[in-house]
Amino acid sequence: MPLLPPRPHRNRTEMPSRSRKGLEHLVRAPPGCALEQAHRILGAFERSRVANEQMTIKALLFDFDGVIIETETPIYRSWLELYQSYGFDLPFDLWILTIGTSEKFFDPKEYLQKQVGHPLDWDEILPRRRAREMSLVHNQPPLPGVLDYLKDARRLGLKNCIVSSSSRAWVKGHLERVELLDYFDFFRNRDDVAHTKPDPELFLSALEGLHISPHEAVVFEDSPNGILAAKRAGIFSVAIPNDLTRLLNLDQAGLLIDSLAEMPLEVLLRKIESPNLVVKSDQEWQFE
Structure with a gap:
């Protein structure tokens, strides 16, 4: 996972501030475990406390x-089905311009109308498309x-x-x-x-x-x-x-x-x- 320069962080647990000695009860070295390894484990707890x-x-x-x-896929699918009903495809490289923003970078209504070559009755089309979108989104948990x-x-x-x-x-x-x-x-x-x-x-x-x-x-x-x-x-x-x-x-x-x-x-x-x-x-x- 790519990681940019470190950022300020937050509490893992509401652990009170303790000395290193105060954390020793949290470490139980298993049978045969070297003391050095136990100290490394203890060190991890201590660095965790400081990070907290x-x-x-x-x-x-x-x-x-x-x-x-x-909701992204259902919205795209509802527009894609509308385009396909007129015999056209909705290019994904244009649709992605709308993801995470508004339609000011790409207007799917205007683009479809240009492909069709004549004005469309959006008062009839949009409620139908919207209803399809809602039916798809409504099932999403x-x-x-x-x-x-x-x-x-x-x-x-x-x-x-x-x-x-x-x-x-x-x-x-x-x-x-x-x-x-x-x-x-x-x-x-x-x-x-x-x-x-x-x-x-x-x-x-x-x-x-x-x-x-x-x-x-x-x-x-x-x-x-x-x-x-x-x-x-x-x-x-x-x-x-x-x-x-x-x-x-x-x-x-x-x-x-x-x-x-x-x-x-x-x-x-x-x-x-x-x-x-x-x-x-x-x-x-x-x-x-």
Whole structure:
């Protein structure tokens, strides 16, 4: 997983500050284990304690579409089916311009009308397309690992926030449907700003509303537009590609993981802050 320069981090546990000696009861050397190895294990606990005390992350800033719920593929599919009903294809290289932002970079209505060669009755077409989109999205559950992250953030005293180029009604409607709305403390949507991603305004507005600095937040994104917006705002970003965006270049993200279920929140936060953290599995990690 690519990792950019280390970032301030957050608490794994609410462990009180203790001396090295005070941690010795946490280490039980197995039979035959050399004292030197036991000391190395103890050292890992001690470095973990120091990392705990230095963590400064206060908020998790989640994109919505493709990060919380997989809406990207259903939306694309509904437009693709509309294009195909007129005998045309919807080029993916044009559609990706809309992912993580608004339609100002690519208008699928205008493009289809140009392909057809005559005006279309959008008053009839759009409600039908929208109904198809909703039927596809309605079956989508929260993506793997999302609920665990939201619960762990609450336990660790972090704010859960949505920062999305979609409308607040769209976001809150789906969060309510999947019973996640109450886990979020703060929202910034396209309704709140003049410019959506890749412009940093959404993230800068969120930082201002939360009264935090860029180094006190972590962004979770699935698209190049969102990652670029976070970078422009000076916030560390974690890329979690979905079925559509895994085809795109997400190299500008500070960290790339396949799914939130791949790495527990506390380990991910440590990984951001500590480049020398080796993650062996979601349940096994150590400092080198």
